[in-house]
Amino acid sequence: MLQHLNLPTIDESVVTVDGTTYALVTTSVPGERKLVVVGDGAGFVGEKQADGTLLCSLTPENARALRQRLAWLRPTVLGLQTTAGFGDRLGIATPGHVQATRGTGVAPLYAQQSVRENTRTGRTPQNVVDDAMWGAFEAGWREAWGADADHMKTLEDIEPFVSAGYSFYTIDPGDYVDDATETDDDATLRQKAEALPWHDLQSSLQDAQARYLKRFDLDQFAITFDEHTLLKAIAKYGGAMAHVARMTQRLREVAGSLPFEMEMSVDETGTTTALAEHFYIASELKRLNVPFVSLAPRFVGRFEKGVGYIGDVQELEQNIAGHASIMRYFGNSYKLSLHTGSDKFEVYPIAMRYTGGLVHLKTAGTSYLEALRLIASVDIPFFREILDFTRGRYETDRKTYHVSATLDKVPSSADLTDAQLPDLLNQFDARQVLHVTFGSVLDTYGSRLQRVLHEHLTEYHAYIKRHFDKHLAPFRRKG
Known part of the structure; x- marks a missing residue:
């Protein structure tokens, strides 16, 4: 049904409801998806093809329209x-x-x-x-x-x-x-309890x-x-x-x-x-x-x-x-x-x-760390740059987290061979340093990081699946 667009269809996305078909297709831009609407396109904004099919960008407006159609x-x-x-x-x-x-x-x-x-x-x-x-x-x-x-x-x-x-x-x-109540004496505890906003609690001491x-x-x-x-x-x-x-x-x-x-x-x-x-x-x-x-x-x-x-x-x-x-x-x-x-x-x-x-x-x-694990394999110079950058940001970025990693246990990129880099994602201190500096990394390298991951999206999703298979196995519902 979508072959005339000459864009590869993501088969898992294809669904037809009330006579209208919706699907995602990939474009020549790495990682880019577009929404195809075949049938009633009311409420969607996109480029109308010769046969009436709409090719839509993944905008908030089109997301809202799709949610209205697909409960x-x-x-x-x-x-x-x-x-x-x-x-x-x-x-x-x-x-x-x-x-x-x-x-x-x-x-x-x-x-x-x-x-x-x-x-x-x-x-x-x-x-x-x-x-x-x-x-x-x-x-x-x-x-x-x-x-x-x-x-x-x-x-x-x-x-x-x-x-x-x-x-x-x-x-x-x-x-x-x-x-502080862990070490307060009873008189202090009582004073604190009496001072609470009991109106909001709809009660009294x-x-x-x-x-x-x-x-x-x-x-x-x-x-x-x-x-x-x-x-x-x-x-x-x-x-x-x-x-x-x-x-x-x-x-x-x-x-x-x-x-x-x-x-x-x-x-x-x-x-x-x-x-x-x-x-x-x-x-x-x-x-x-x-x-x-x-x-x-x-x-x-x-x-x-x-x-x-x-x-x-x-x-x-x-x-x-x-x-x-x-x-x-x-x-x-x-x-x-x-x-x-x-x-x-x-x-x-x-x-x-x-x-x-x-x-x-x-x-x-942890999903972000899997992205870095992939980058350590597919773009080694970039991962080395990220690693050294995070070592410089850790002491600042850690302040709003409960973490105990120490920098002296995280080697600089110059001290590691290419083969050793992915294993950093299995080490306690390196994982935490890489983890809590995500905001600084995205501020500095966000576009480049996204570009690399979009070029390897299928691999990234496979990394995610493998990682979360292990997480979810103990929670799996029996029968």
Whole structure:
């Protein structure tokens, strides 16, 4: 049907609905795709061919028109399914994510980017969701998928994501978490608790004491709030709860009748979330009628960017078991979320074992690292340049991340043979240095990097699939 265009058709994208056929074709420009509409072209902007076929650029306007025609290309809520979020800082990784997701039973959030990441990449929420949509369309994904407005911190963050059609909102109230409570005495804790914005919490300290100063029997153990434990939980997380309540109210105002779901994230804080504190957080979110489907506590040990879990795995297993028991107490009505979750291969089976699949895996920069792995093989001089550049940027760019890589363990390019370069993507310190400097790399080398990857898109997507096959295998739904 499309042979007359003399442009190769991406077969997985071809779909006919209500007598109109839609597909992506490739052009002579490396990596460039265009949308073909054969039939009713109303609402699309493109070049009309002699037979009436429209050849359209992948613009926001055409993305919007295609979403109106093909309902499965709209992000939607995914509920309590086992889910995985796929951050794509380059806007071209989604076909590889789809290839890895297909057949696993894991529900994907193909669009996932934080305000911080958008700032560093120069992209907008609309760019991110559109890029993910075109990638899903290209790969022939016809099932539900979500879009995560990740790590939103302020009321002002909300509107652009709602306008772009996001379905999942990760609220990060970390600026309101008081880590100093870990060492405060009871008098200080009480003073902090009394000073909280109780109006936003729709409660009072006295009411909270009446609710919590008791024993709660879970399936594996009991949580008992004495005065100190409760005051510490309230003083540490009460301000965060108030901020989540404000964010929820604003989300409801902006979203109107549009469905959405939420996650609360306190993983990027300085101290571990105690089990009693998790209980307090979940109970308060429910009391405040926050429509949360997942919660990301700060687990024991360290979840750092782009590398495996750092800490005692047996201790982590006990910790996850405790958090999962609290989740069950609340009726399995939300999931545990693994933030900074990429490359934590020793953690995934543990999380699945204790949650029964009520888990959300959140990844981000690992897809970018796979892009660098490819460049280390196909454009060696360019990778050498990137490596040396990142070594000069690391100490500045690391400041907003929890990372522990040291520069003296990352060799300069002059000290490595060509054959040794790809293996840097398997080394702890090098992975983190390359990971957290992505914004600076894109500012300096973005166009050149995109050009190389577009010349090798099929290979890049194969790298992504191979990498995420390993990630998703433990989460695969049986039967």
